[in-house]
Amino acid sequence: MYAINRNLIEHACAKDPLVNRLTKIVVTGGAGFIGSNLSEELSKEHEVVIIDDLSTGRESNIENPDVELVRGSITDLNLLKKHFRDAEYVFHLAALPSVQQSVEDPIRADEVNTGGTLNVLVAARDMGVSKVICSSSCAVYGDSPRLPKREDMKPDPKSPYAVAKLAGEYYCKVFSDIYGLETVSLRYFNVYGPRQDPSSGYAAVIPNFVNRVLAGEPPVIHGDGEQTRDFVFVRDVVRANVIAMETDASGIFNVGTGTQISVNDLAETIIAAIGNRVDCIHTDSRAGDVRDSFGDISLAAEKGYAPEYGMKEGMMETIKWFRNGG
Numbered sequence: 001m002y003a004i005n006r007n008l009i010e011h012a013c014a015k016d017p018l019v020n021r022l023t024k025i026v027v028t029g030g031a032g033f034i035g036s037n038l039s040e041e042l043s044k045e046h047e048v049v050i051i052d053d054l055s056t057g058r059e060s061n062i063e064n065p066d067v068e069l070v071r072g073s074i075t076d077l078n079l080l081k082k083h084f085r086d087a088e089y090v091f092h093l094a095a096l097p098s099v100q101q102s103v104e105d106p107i108r109a110d111e112v113n114t115g116g117t118l119n120v121l122v123a124a125r126d127m128g129v130s131k132v133i134c135s136s137s138c139a140v141y142g143d144s145p146r147l148p149k150r151e152d153m154k155p156d157p158k159s160p161y162a163v164a165k166l167a168g169e170y171y172c173k174v175f176s177d178i179y180g181l182e183t184v185s186l187r188y189f190n191v192y193g194p195r196q197d198p199s200s201g202y203a204a205v206i207p208n209f210v211n212r213v214l215a216g217e218p219p220v221i222h223g224d225g226e227q228t229r230d231f232v233f234v235r236d237v238v239r240a241n242v243i244a245m246e247t248d249a250s251g252i253f254n255v256g257t258g259t260q261i262s263v264n265d266l267a268e269t270i271i272a273a274i275g276n277r278v279d280c281i282h283t284d285s286r287a288g289d290v291r292d293s294f295g296d297i298s299l300a301a302e303k304g305y306a307p308e309y310g311m312k313e314g315m316m317e318t319i320k321w322f323r324n325g326g
Contacts, residue, residue: 022047024087025245028074028120029094030067031057033196034135034188038091038238043067049083056097061195074116080123087127089245092120093135095164102161103287113164114171121175121183131182132172133244138189138230138254138293140166147260148296151187151252158290169252176250184244186237189256189295193234193314194321205263206231206315209270210322218278219271223285225264230256230294233314236307243304253300257307260294273315 023046030039030050035057042048043064050062053073062069072079074094084090095113096102102109117134124132141149142156157163172183190205198207209219232255240255261269267280297305309317 023089024049025089025091026051026084026087027091027093028052028080028116029057029092029135031059031061031069032093032097033057033061033193034191034234034237035091035093036061036195037193037234038093038241039067040064041238041242042091049087051080051083052094056197058197073112074119075112077119077123080119081127084123084127084129087124088130090120090124090129090132091135091241091245092117092132094120095135096161099139099159099161099289100286102159102164106160109160110164113161114167117164117168118171121171121181125175125179125181129181131184131245132175133184133186133241134168134172136169136185136187136252137162137165138187138256138295139290140169140187141290141293143290143292145292147292148258148294149254150296151254151299159287173251182250184249185252186240186244186255187252187295188237189230189232189254189293191234191237192231193318196234196318205229205266206270206318207322209267210274210319213271213274213276213278214319214322216276216278218281219267220281220283221263221267222283222289223263225267225280225282226262227289228260228262228292228294229266230258230260231266231311231314232256232307233309233317235314236309239308240300240305243300247303249303253303253305254295254297255300255305256295256297257310258295258297260292261311269311269315270319273312273319 027039028051029035031052049068051070139162140155142158169185175181192206196207
């Protein structure tokens with residue numbers, strides 16, 4: 001009897017292509033550092049389509065052959081609508097990710113980061129997407145001395161990049177309030193880990209330090225090095241995104257570790273882990289950088305988020321990846 005029932009089920013599945021159909025998920029910026037790690041995890045159980053113009057992402061980051069790569073920009077609304085069709089969830093990570101680039105070219109930063117986010121939300125609304133999970137940034141908090149950073153603090157962006165991220169959060173709220181589109185904005189703190197590009201301007205201090213120390217060269221620190229950051233391992237960020245998709249989460253959430261470390265101490269940690277004794281070099285501070293930052297993650301914890309990687313564990317995995325040639 002069991003064999004007969006199993007055969008009937010298999011026959012029904014063959015007749016109906018919707019039975020056992022994988023959930024379609026679109027990841028903008030899915031060839032980038034965070035996006036590729038997220039896409040890899042999602043592709044274990046879902047159909048994943050990546051939209052990426054490869055301006056900062058790399059095709060080699062996409063290791064699963066079942067993941068579809070669409071080469072295109074989030075500034076192309078028609079392209080987004082075409083590929084959002086039948087998607088259940090959209091993870092929006094595509095952006096010009098550099099604070100420094102946004103200072104040098106604020107118009108371009110606004111076109112991609114603000115306008116592109118608006119396009120993503122419009123396409124999701126029009127194509128019937130259930131939920132959009134947007135990647136925001138702790139940069140929206142600015143350099144307020146109040147620590148830790150909480151989601152209910154008044155934003156005080158200090159760069160065009162931060163302004164655009166804040167605008168994206170407001171657009172998410174408006175689309176939820178007016179159109180009923182479920183949205184989540186995740187304010188990442190300083191993300192690091194495998195696949196991070198040392199040439200990227202986004203939180204690239206760790207890959208830069210690791211590459212230089214591996215080569216026996218001194219890390220270059222902007223300013224006095226006493227500025228502090230909340231460095232969070234990329235796999236913890238991936239988990240935060242998945243939790244945002246799988247729960248009733250809505251609104252804004254910090255994604256970090258809830259701890260801080262100075263850039264000087266970070267450099268010493270990397271030097272000790274690699275074992276190459278080098279001295280650091282200090283240069284001028286960079287425009288738009290904040291002095292101190294770490295996040296209160298209690299709201300995310302209420303949805304089940306808890307960082308699993310400490311600095312030591314995350315750093316060893318990161319160093320291993322760079323030792324193997326990245």
